[in-house]
Amino acid sequence: MKLASLLTPDLVILDMQSDEHLPAIAELVDHLVSLGQLDRGLRDEMLAALCAREEQVSTGIGSGVAIPHAFSEKVSDVVAVFGRSKEGIDFESLDNGPVHFVILFIVPKKDYQLHLRTLAAIAKMFTNCEIRKQLAAAPSRTEILDILAGKPSGNPA
Template identity: 70%
Template sequence: MKLASLLSPDQIVLDMRSEEHMPAIFELVEHLIETGKLPETLREEVVASLKAREEQVSTGIGYGVAIPHAFSENLESVAAIFGRSVKGIDFEALDNSPVHFVVLFIVPKKDYHLHLQTLAAIAKMFTNCEIRRQLSEAECRTAILDILAGKASRNVA
């Protein structure tokens, strides 16, 4: 599954304010609630699930990327958001590098297989240094969506 199919322009944060990993997760969850992509009644459940996941091992996978994710028994469809940080976020990443791209998603518990497919697709996409470069240079949400959908030029200077 392509990440772009889970996102709309209002699910992209061009310049996150948070500088540490749990505040970054809270910032993105709040944005999902503000845009109506996540019911406010699920805030506590989702934050607790994401926090529990982070306590196991950081979802900062390296390459300046973090993929915080969790399950919810009370969600009917995937809720996802993409955040970019120009300054970088201390996400306690596996490679100790600051995180510039955060893909947060919450999957309905009934769709466990979708979680694995989505996680694998995101991780694979972000190992590509050209995609990361294009995302860091993108000037608007539409450009980011195009890159995530594989529509951006591979030879952009």
Template identity: 75%
Template sequence: MKLASLLTPDQIVLDMRTEEHMGAILELVDHLVEVERLSPSLREEVVESLRAREEQVSTGIGYGVAIPHAFSEKLDQVVTVFGRSAKGIDFEALDHCPVHFVVLFLVPKKDYHMHLQTLAAIAKMFTNCEIRKQLAAAECRTEILNILAGKGSRNVA
């Protein structure tokens, strides 16, 4: 499954403000609430699930990428948000480098296998240095979606 199929332009944050691990998660969850992709009534449950997951081991996988994720019995479909930080976020990543790309996703508990497939696909995509360079240089949300869809970053019809 391509990450682009889980995102719309309103689920992309071009310039994250925070420089701290849990602050980044809160910023992205609040964005999902703001754009009405996540019910405000689920915010606290989701934040606590993400916090518990991060306490196990950081989801900063290296390469300047973090993939915070959690499950919820109250979701009917996967909810995703992509955030980009030019400054970098201290995500306590495995390689100890700042994170510039955060893909946060929430999965219905019944879709555990989709979670594994999505996590693997995202991790594989972001090991590609060229994709990370294109994402860093992208000037708008549509360009980011095109890159994530495998259509390249420039002059896409």
């Protein structure tokens, strides 16, 4: 599953405000709640699940990317949000570097295989240095979605 198919322009935050990993996760979850993508009653439960996963091992995979994720029996479809931080977020990443791109997703518990495929596809996409450069420079949510969808960038490389 392509990341771009999980997102709409509203599900892209161009400039996250948080500078640490747990507040960043809360910022993304609150964004999902504010858009009605995640039921307000699930906010605390999902935040706890995401933070518990983060305490096991950081989802900061290196190269400025973090992929916090969790399962839930209470969502019927994958819920995702993309956040960009120009300043960088301390995610306690594997490479100890700041995170500039956070892709948070919540997967229905019944779709474990989908979770693995989604995680692998995201990790593979973000190993591409050129994609990370394009995402950092993208001026709009729509352009970010185009890059994530693999559409040619309107800007010359």
